[in-house]
Amino acid sequence: MKIVMFSAQPYDERSFDEVLQRDYASRGFELVYQKAALSAQTVALAQGGEAVCAFVNDQLDAAVLETLHGYGVRAILLRCAGFNHIDLEAARSLGLFVARVPAYSPEAVAEHTIALILTLNRHTHRAYNRVREGNFMLDGLLGFNLHGKTVGLIGTGQIGLATARILKGFGCRVLGHDPYRTAEFAALGDYVELDVLLAESDVVSLHCPLSEATWHLIDAARLARIKRGAMLVNTSRGALIDTHAVIAALKSRRLSALAIDVYEQESQLFFHDRSSDIIDDDVFTRLMTFPNVIVTGHQGFFTAEALREIAETTLRNLDCYASGRACGNALAGDG
Numbered sequence: 001m002k003i004v005m006f007s008a009q010p011y012d013e014r015s016f017d018e019v020l021q022r023d024y025a026s027r028g029f030e031l032v033y034q035k036a037a038l039s040a041q042t043v044a045l046a047q048g049g050e051a052v053c054a055f056v057n058d059q060l061d062a063a064v065l066e067t068l069h070g071y072g073v074r075a076i077l078l079r080c081a082g083f084n085h086i087d088l089e090a091a092r093s094l095g096l097f098v099a100r101v102p103a104y105s106p107e108a109v110a111e112h113t114i115a116l117i118l119t120l121n122r123h124t125h126r127a128y129n130r131v132r133e134g135n136f137m138l139d140g141l142l143g144f145n146l147h148g149k150t151v152g153l154i155g156t157g158q159i160g161l162a163t164a165r166i167l168k169g170f171g172c173r174v175l176g177h178d179p180y181r182t183a184e185f186a187a188l189g190d191y192v193e194l195d196v197l198l199a200e201s202d203v204v205s206l207h208c209p210l211s212e213a214t215w216h217l218i219d220a221a222r223l224a225r226i227k228r229g230a231m232l233v234n235t236s237r238g239a240l241i242d243t244h245a246v247i248a249a250l251k252s253r254r255l256s257a258l259a260i261d262v263y264e265q266e267s268q269l270f271f272h273d274r275s276s277d278i279i280d281d282d283v284f285t286r287l288m289t290f291p292n293v294i295v296t297g298h299q300g301f302f303t304a305e306a307l308r309e310i311a312e313t314t315l316r317n318l319d320c321y322a323s324g325r326a327c328g329n330a331l332a333g334d335g
């Protein structure tokens with residue numbers, strides 16, 4: 001069976017080839033790697049494939065799914081946790097099998113979240129450049145003790161919980177907001193309403209999925225209720241925050257700092273080398289001008305452990321589909 005992988009990077013090829021050869025050598029799976037992201041313009045690359053393997057910025061709207069179905073594609077393997085980028089209703093009505101990797105390494109994203117908080121707080125990004133230029137002045141690098149501060153986590157699922165565990169070790173007071181409450185989180189922090197979390201947290205970190213209900217969850221109205229001088233961190237999905245409103249909040253000093261690993265228009269930028277191009281996204285370039293803003297290019301997941309887990313789970317999902325076994329990670333078309 002031929003599987004066409006879109007948005008394939010060299011590290012994807014390495015991790016998938018390794019697991020394929022180790023565990024599925026006799027199964028007849030042929031992986032074809034395509035660097036291009038999946039979109040209406042690139043969908044033709046899937047011709048001849050029975051399955052498509054897609055990542056976070058691949059476009060899986062109804063039109064693309066219909067074209068894939070027309071080519072004979074019957075399975076969509078998402079090699080990510082989030083599934084906001086696929087029209088599941090369309091997939092179901094076409095009878096497609098869709099599966100994802102629900103949790104490959106919550107710790108990978110949680111640890112990156114903590115790295116961003118610490119970097120922003122202690123200005124390590126600026127200190128690094130200063131020292132290399134022979135400037136050993138500390139002015140402008142003043143931070144605060146994380147110990148004793150309040151951190152609010154919006155979403156207390158796998159990544160929110162892993163983040164809470166680390167923050168407890170720092171001696172933080174942890175608040176959580178989630179429509180689905182768990183005893184594991186309640187043992188570490190206090191569940192509160194969103195407005196309370198925003199008003200009391202020194203750091204607000206987003207760990208909920210993107211959906212219609214959470215689109216622009218952090219908008220101008222919510223930013224007006226956030227504690228003055230709070231730090232905002234988003235390692236979940238770009239469209240959880242209204243970037244225009246966040247820029248206004250940075251300019252008014254309502255937010256003291258911002259760290260994002262995800263960005264609403266990231267598909268134009270992230271996972272590409274744009275260093276020789278003129279970037280025409282004025283919102284993004286405005287963000288780049290703030291000394292108190294850090295952007296990383298969707299690398300929260302990017303650890304050796306997570307890459308291995310992504311390859312193993314994706315190929316296990318494929319194997320379930322190919323052998324007609326029930327798949328615990330299926331979102332559509334199972335059985």
Ligand SMILES: NC(=O)c1ccc[n+]([C@@H]2O[C@H](COP(=O)([O-])OP(=O)(O)OC[C@H]3O[C@@H](n4cnc5c(N)ncnc54)[C@H](O)[C@@H]3O)[C@@H](O)[C@H]2O)c1
Pocket residue numbers: 081082102103106109154155156157158159160177178179180207208209210213214235236237261262298299300301302
């Ligand atoms: N930066 C990265 O590399 C990276 C990697 C993996 C996942 N992610 C993102 O992280 C998100 C969280 O991942 P996870 O594994 O913890 O998912 P999860 O499903 O385990 O947890 C998500 C939690 O959010 C809660 N939630 C839903 N709506 C909410 C709302 N309106 N307010 C507050 N909470 C709400 C859910 O009840 C759930 O408990 C994913 O949806 C994905 O977008 C980012």
